[in-house]
Amino acid sequence: MTASRPRILVIDDEPQIHRFLTPALDAAGYEPVRADTGAAGLSEIAKQPPDAVILDLGLPDMDGQDVLRSARAFYDGPLIILSARDRELEKIKALDNGADDYVEKPFGVGELLARLRVALRNRMVRDVGEPSVSAGDVEIDLVKRVVRKAGAPVRLSPREYDLLATLVEGRGRVITHRQLLTAVWGPANADDVQYLRVFMGHLRQKLEDDPASPRWLMTEPGVGYRFVGDV
Amino acid sequence: MTDRDLSRPDPDALLAEANKVGRGRLKVYLGMAPGVGKTSEMLTAAARRASEGAEVVVGLVETHGRSETAALLQGLDVLPRRVIEHRGRQLMEFDLDAALARRPQLLLVDEYAHSNAPGSRHPKRWQDVDELLSAGIDVWTTLNVQHLESLVDVVHRITGVLQRETVPDTALSSADEIELIDITPQELRDRLAQGKVYVPETASLAADRFFRAENLTALRELALRRAAETVDDQLVGVMRRQGLTGPWAAGERILVLIGADAMASSLVRNGRRISDMIGDAPWTVAHVERPSHPVLAPLAIDRRAEALRLAEQLGAATTILSGDDLVETVLDFARRQNVTQIVMGRPRPRALAARLRPSLPQALMEGSSGAALHVITDHGLAAADAPTRARLVLRRGWGGVGTAVLAVGAANGVASVVDQFSRGANLAMIFLVSVLVTGLGFGLWPALLAAALAAVTFNFFFLEPRLSMAIGNPADLFTFAVFFGVAVVTGGLAGRVRDQAAAAARRASAVTSLLVASRSLSAVANRQDAARTLAEQTAAAASGATVVLLPADGEVAVAAGAPSAPELDATAMTAARWAWERGEAAGAGTGTLPQIDWTFFPLQGLRARAGVAGVEAGRIQRGSEEERLLLALLGQGAVALERAELAAGAVEHETLRRSDQLRAALLNSISHDLRTPLSTVLGAATTLIDYGGSLARAVHDDLLLSIREEAERLNRYVGNLLDMTRLEGGGLKTRGEWTDVRDVIAGAIDRVARRAPDRRFTRDFPAELSAIMADPTLLEQAIVNILENAVAYSPAGEPIDVAAYEDRSNIVISIEDEGRGIPTAELERIFDKFRRLDAASDRGQGVGLGLSISKGFVEAMGGRIAAASPIHGDALTGFRGTRILISLPKQRATHPMLL
Known part of the structure; x- marks a missing residue:
């Protein structure tokens, strides 16, 4: 971690949110930056790219999804969505538009900061290009395309491996059904969620200690899956 | 068959099969003549079925007093007959309703071709059977081949007996099973001799003739052939359903041309036989109408209609073609329909002149390519036309006869005057004029009469020798001939012109009525209007009473009528329901309940049946132009x-869609407005828990404060929602007490000021103000909501002005802000639920319930609320401000002196 504190941009029009989030971020060792509108947020990102962005979807001047799309055109850092809209479609759309994660209002500060930490760490890992990822006794070598559990190699079909690799590459993040299907099966199969269920079942059988209550390969109901590696 | 891919199952055949699902099965015991043992065979088989456990009921079997038959009935369940009174006689008839109510698996009904007693639901028993089959009941019945509609002519020729009781061929071919009861003619004659065949006493002589061996042989052949054909049909049906190719008439199509004469029906039957012979080929019966020819006499129209109806019964398609060139019209139709066989009658012997042109058969033969031509000779049937023509002339002639007499009388007068002054003038010319006038005015026959009268009187009074019928000069004969010539030419011409004009006028009036009807029908807004307009228009066209019934709750009910909505009795309603359910005409002039005073037609729309229209009986001739x-x-x-129904559906759909939209917006709004304060509470609380120790004191306190504020905000939202629910649910009880409005306003301002400490409120109250009966809690909440709205929508620095004053009968509260105002178009709606000027504002002005709650509360107390905007400014500086007025009634009006 560098000497300067990571800058976190919070884009939300609700003053009450800033009122507690600013001291909370500050206390957790971040440098909070406040933006009240989508336009102000975008110009802040452009001026001085923050280390992470927390974005509210309900903004007065423009739709949060549009802010997200515009930001993703020139900003590559972690981006967490804050939304009172608990509708699945909104979440999925945000993730498809390039958000790393989402937190539903109302939320505890602890949860938000934990997600923020995961997002920041994954970015760093990706920047370093770490070739091997571990989760408990599971080890995944993305260069050699080898997966081991408790030291013994695990046999995966090519599809299973591709699916696992996609999840691992985006570790910590929710990868939507559509993103997974497009990456592994191609755009033509983007709607066949049933495939995913079957292959995720196989992966859990092979990698999880207890496939019924997975620890590494997590389901985000109605949205997608998430790979959780070791912290 | 050129237009079908035969390797695939034929959709029509599958459809026919699908229609049969749920329908009862029909079995016909077919015989060549009475006495072959159909009924006993049927009863024996039925007893067998009954012993196997099937529920067999005898609907009706005629024993004709024969003990053998009666013995067979033993052990079978026999339905009691219905007694029908007809002209003082009691007729024992089959009880259709009892059979339908009983719903046995199998019902036996003897004598398929029987005609029911007048007053029954259907005139014919085969129609009863059809209804039974539709109800899903299996029926067995018996039939003699001579009763088949298409064989009536043939049987008549063979036996000399004309059958009155007939069944249409479709009624036999729709049978699922036919059992032919066949014995040799000799056997039958033996049985007859032993008295085993029932013959009415009165008809024994005729029976002897009927049961001659050669007759029976011919009838037997007919029965055998018909049974074989039906077996063929069923085989073909099976093959078509399964998509097999087979030996049915490939591409054969028959066209039967009929005139409007006595031969028409006979031609139709011939067409059916030819169609049968070549494998049940599709056939069309057509009549050609020639616009330039005189319109048909009523009798001819009846005949044509009867023949076309018969054709439909026998399974033909029917059409009326229109064209002046008979040959070209027929050939054109034949080419378009790929007709391969043309059936027509032999033309009547024609006038010499006409014989110079080729006859219709000749012309068709020359013009048609590849179609076979069947020319059927009549059997003296055309002779029946003669009296018709004579009557026609007379009916039209009375006016003409008078004119002829008058014209010739006048000619006599003029001629005698002229004769006085100039002897030797050509008086014949004067008589010629009288013939001409009569001919032009009244047509051929009056003209001929005038010519005859003219010739006689001219000869008698003016030709030498005068006052004598003797013809002095043979050249005068020539003059008379000219009279008749002129009569024929002008009368014929004028008659034709007049008929054409009449026909054209009639067509024009038909087109006009249609135009008028379509105009008024296209303007209707709803079903009720459409029904009324339709009733009026049809009443005009039918020149009688009409009624329109529309479906309601699975039934049809009278929706409109002209001249007024009539009361329909139970039988008429039954007929209307029949038309509605079956999609067929019912009532007078049809095969169903013909005894009633109405004819009901189904209203078949493009997608479904829209209703039923009834027309007073006797107004419309079936098959006529009016029909x-x-x-x-x-x-x-x-x-x-x-269309009206669809439009209504669209409106309903739109309403539903809007309310769905509203519900979604409401949910979104509530979820946002409830969650935002919750987020702050939860977020601030967790911040305090997680980082409480490391926060500055001021930040610590601010977080606690924010928790309190947001909890209060949440409480207000919940309060608003509850208020709204109470208002909507009608659970709001106002409590009246004597209230000083000034106190209530002060309380409301205090509450709002606590939350908006920077805001300045100005108060303008009179020193004296009447107290009113009101609910102070509700009133305070109403004012608070308005004040909060004003705070939310006006700039922070601007004051909010609150005033109260009174007039004679009201206390008025006025609340003004300096905000940007409300667009005029929005003014009416600001009191609507979930109305917010900023659609997507998240800044927490509430769910848009505040003002609508204010309105609800004020109105619950008997007051009124209104908004005005803008109230300040001009076009240059911009308009500003909103004023909301609450007016509450006083208990008693104040005397003006006291104000």
Whole structure:
């Protein structure tokens, strides 16, 4: 971690949110930056790219999804969505538009900061290009395309491996059904969620200690899956 | 068959099969003549079925007093007959309703061709059977081949007996099973001799003739052939359903041309036989109408209609073609329909002049390519036409006869005057004029009469020798001939012109009525209007009473009528329901309940049946021009009804969609407005828990404060929602007490000021103000909501002005802000639920319930609320400000002196 504190941009029009989030971020060792509108947020990102962005979807001047799309055109850092809209479609759309994660209002500060930490760490890992990822006794070598559990190699079909690799590459993040299907099966199969269920079942059988209550390969109901590696 | 891919199952065949699902099965015991043992065979088989456990009921079996038959009935369940009174006689008839109510698996009904007693639901028993089959009951019945409609002519020729009781061929071919009861003619004659065949006493002589061996042989052949054909049909049906190719008439199509004469029906039957012979080929019966020819006499129209109806019964398609060139019209139709066989009657012997042109058969033969031509000779039937023609002349002639007499009388007068002054003038010219006038005015026959009268009187009074019938000069004969010549030419011409004009006028009036109807029908807004307009238009076209019934709750009910909505009795309603359910005409002039005073037609729209229209009986001749106009009108009416229904559906759908939209917006709004304060509470609380120790004191306190504020905000939202629910649910109880409005306003301002400490409120109250009966809690909440709205929508620095004053009967509260105002278009709606000027504002002005709650509360106390905007500014500086007025009634009006 560098000497300067990571800058976190919070884009939300609700003053009450800033009122507690600013001291909370500050206390957790971040440098909070406040933006009240989508336009102000975008110009802040452009001026001085923050280390992470927390974005509210309900903004007065423009739709949060549009802010997200515009930001993703020139900003590559972690981006967490804050939304009172608990509708699945909104979440999925945000993730498809390039958000790393989402937190539903109302939320505890602890949860938000934990997600923020995961997002920041994954970015760093990706920047370093770490070739091997571990989760408990599971080890995944993305260069050699080898997966081991408790030291013994695990046999995966090519599809299973591709699916696992996609999840691992985006570790910590929710990868939507559509993103997974497009990456592994191609755009033509983007709607066949049933495939995913079957292959995720196989992966859990092979990698999880207890496939019924997975620890590494997590389901985000109605949205997608998430790979959780070791912290 | 050129237009079908035969390797695939034929959709028509599958459809026919699908229609049969749920329908009862029909078995016909077919025999060549009475006495072959159909009934006993049927009863024996039925007893067998009953012993196997099937529920067999005898609907009706005629024993004709024969003990053998009666013995067979033993052990079978026999339905009691219905007694029908007819002209003082009691007729024992089959009880259709009892059979339908009983719903046995198998019902036996003897004598398929029987005609029911007048007053029954259907005139014919085969129609009863059809209804039974539709109800899903299996029926067995018996039939002698001579009763088949298409064989009536043939049987008549063979036996000399004309059958009155007939069944249409379709009624036999729709049978699922036919069992032929066949014995040799000799056997039958033996049975007859032993008295085993029932013959009515009165007809024993005729029976002897009927049961001659050669007759029986011919009838037997007919029965055998018909049974074989039906087996063929069923085989073909099976093959078509399974998509097999087979030996049915490939591409054969028959066209039967009929005139409007006595031969028409006979031609139709011939067509059916030819169609049968070549494998049940599709056939069309057509009549050609020539616009330039005189319109048909009523009798001819009846004949044509009867023949066309017969054709439909026998399974033909029917059409009326229109064209002046008979040959070209027929050939054109034949080419378009790929007709391969043309059936027509032999033309009547024609006038010499006409014989110079080729006859119709000749012309068709020359013009048609590849179609076979069947020319059927009549059997003296055309002779029946002669009296018709004579009557026609007379009916039209009375006016003409008078004119002829008068014209010739006048000619006599003029001629005698002229004769006085100039002897030797050509007086014949004067008589010629009288013939001409009569001919032009009244046509051929009056003209000929005038010519005859002219010739006689001219000869008698003016030709030498005068006052004598003797003809002095043979050249005078020539003059008379000229008279007749002129009569023929002018009378014929004028008659034709007049008929054409009449026909054209009639067509024009038909087109006009259709036009008028379609205009008024296209303007209707709803089903009720459509029904009324349709009833009026059809009443005009039918020149009688009409009624329109529309479906309601699975039934049909009278929706409109002209001249007024009539009361329909139970039988008429049954007929109307029949038309509605079956999609067939019912009532007078049809095969169903013909005894009632109405004819009901189904209103068939493009997608479904839209209703039923009834026309007073006797107004419309079936098959007439009027009926065609009526049917066209009904078609238009059905479409208009359907359109009205669709439009109503669209409105309903739109309403539903809007309320869905509203619900979604409401949920979104509530979820946002409830969650935002919750987020702050939860977020601030967790911040305090997680980082409480490391926060500055001021930050610590601010977080606690924010928790309190947001909890209060949440409480207000919940309060608003509850208020709204109470208002909507009618659970709001106002509590009246004597209230000083100034106190209430002060309380409301205090509450709002606590939350908006920077805001300045100005108060403008009079020193004296009447107290009113009101609920102070509700009133305070109403004012608070308005004040909060004003705070939210006006700039922070601007004051909010609150005033109260009174007039004679009201206390008025006025609340003004300096905000940007409300667009005029929005003014009416600001008190609506979930109305917010900023659609997507998240800044927490509430769910848009505040003002609507204010309105609800004020109105619950008997007051009124209104908004005005803008109230300040001009076009240059911009308009500003909103004023909301609450007016509450006083208990008693104040005397003006006290104000």
